[in-house]
Amino acid sequence: MALTSSQLLQKVKDSIVEVTPREVSQGLQAGETQHLIDVRERDEVLDGYIPGAELIPRGFLEMTVEEDVTTDREAAIVLYCAGGNRSALAARDLAAMGYTKVSSMSGGFKGWKDAGFAIEQNGLLSDDDLQRYSRHIILPEVGEKGQQQLLKGKVLLVGAGGLGCPTGLYLAGAGVGTIGLVDADVVDRSNLQRQVLFGESVIGRPKVEAARERMLDLNPGIAINGYHELLTSANAFDILGDYDIIVNGCDNFPTRYLVNDAAVLLGKPVVDGSIFRFEGQAxxxxxxxxxxxxRCLYPQPPPPGEVPSCAEGGVLGVLPGIVGMIQATEVVKLILGRGSSLVGRMVLYDAMEMKFRELxxxxxxxxxxxxxxxxxxxxxxxxxFCGLPSR
Ligand SMILES: [Zn+2]
Incomplete structure (x- = not known):
């Protein structure tokens, strides 16, 4: 029996469950809907989508639903498209795959918008970004979704020195969307041996300014906030409060304890690194x-003067590159929620012996x-607290 397209759609709609935008909104608020899937094409989604929706075009849905959404046939899934037809066909096909709690939103995204419910925009990467991050996007562990997470990431680098420079470069390249830099120093010729954000042309300039320019040249699509000041008890909560992850690359004990205490009190992770001579740890x-x-490890600071700094003891120029890379890697993993982080583990690196150990x-x-x-x-x-004269 031949069917016209409208007869087919009617037949399909009679065989599936349809829900109204209001019911979808209520289901999302009550947490009853486990997966909301937008089955429209990329260019349609550019104008906006329902907050929390997973974006899977109709043509890929059956192929990717198990891997990208769920294999649980009992999961409550709501599908929507522009007007409610494609999502009805998609609901029929998921039902054929054995999904038992699939519904299609009548009226589609237009119905949702007309009913006055909230939408989210800018959820998809631009063509430029698809190109820029293509080597990330083809990694199944990152993908477009992971890249979007990176672009939403907010990371504060405490110190734009030996550790902060390589970390900052790679995080900017990776597309971490908001990067803060706190550093009160200006660029000195002795920094250039390891602080790879800087060159001869910026000697004498504030590190945060020179770093910002270099990082924006690498990636103009991100935001860099420079704080050309010392991190102190007076400003730490304000500055740290705007970020999700703190990267510690400072070289003195007062700041180390300050960053630790502020981060613990704010409940934020600190990706820590330190270097001295030929050895580093993260x-x-x-x-x-x-x-x-x-402070679980070092409740009290060492007596002043007992531990020499890099300025006094020296540091191999390439060493902070290795440790900063470990820090950058941990940041990216934390943002993506992938892999095993260094929480509860310390990596020790000995450059002379070229050995890594773990504690x-x-x-x-x-x-x-x-x-x-x-x-x-x-x-x-x-x-x-560290036995130093107050600043
Ligand atoms: Zn502790």
């Missing part, structure tokens, strides 16, 4: 995820900041 402190913090780190229940009965509940004077 870890991720994240007490909110059950990992240790810096297990444990949370300390007695820790003054993240322990069971913390004594540090606000930021303190860290110069005084």
């Amino acid at each position: 870890t991720v402190y994240h007490s909110a995820e059950g990992g240790p913090c810096y 297990r780190l444990r949370r300390n229940a007695e820790c003054p900041v993240c322990g069971d009965s913390p004594t540090v509940k606000e930021l303190i004077d860290y110069d005084q």
Whole structure:
């Protein structure tokens, strides 16, 4: 029996479950809808989509639903398209695959918009970005979705020095959408041996300014916020508060303790690195995820003058490149939610022997900041704490 297209659609709609935009909105709010899938084509989605929707064009749905959405045939899935026809056909096909709780939204995206419900825009990458990030996008573990997560990432680099420079370059290249840089220094000729964001032409300029220009030249599609100031107890919450991940590349103890305490109190992860002479180490402190913090390992600072700095002890120029790369890698993994992070582990690197070792780190229940009965509940004077004259 031959069917016209409208007869076919009517027949399909009679055989599936249709829901109204209002019911979809209620289902999303109540958490009853597990997956909302927009089956329109790319160019249609550019104008907006329903917040939280997964974007899978109709032509790929059956091929990718198991991998990209769920294999659970009992999962509650709502499909929508522009007007409700393509999603009806898609619902029929998912039902044929054994999905039992599939519905199609009547009226489609137009009906949703006409009913006055919220939409989200800018959810898809532009053609330029598809090109720029193509080597990410073809990785199944990243894909367009992962690249969007990176572009929504907000990462603060504490210190634009030996560690902050390589980390900043790679995070800018990777498309981390908002990168903050805190550093009070200006570029010195002695920095150029390892601080790869800088060159002769920017000697004497504030590091955050020169770094910002270099990173925007690499990737103009991201935002770089420079803070040409010292991080202190007075500004730490304000500055750290705007970011999801803190990358510690500072070279002094007061800032190290300040960053730790502020991050623990704000519940944010610190991707930590340090370097000295021919050795480096890296870890991720994240007490909110059950990992240790810096003070779990070092509750008290060493006496002043006991630990020499890089300025006094020297550092092999390539060393911060390796450690900064480990930090950048951890940041990207944290944003993507992929892989095994360095939470609870410390990687030790010996450049002379070319050896990596790993230490297990444990949370300390007695820790003054993240322990069971913390004594540090606000930021303190860290110069005084570290036995240094106040700034
Ligand atoms: Zn701790």
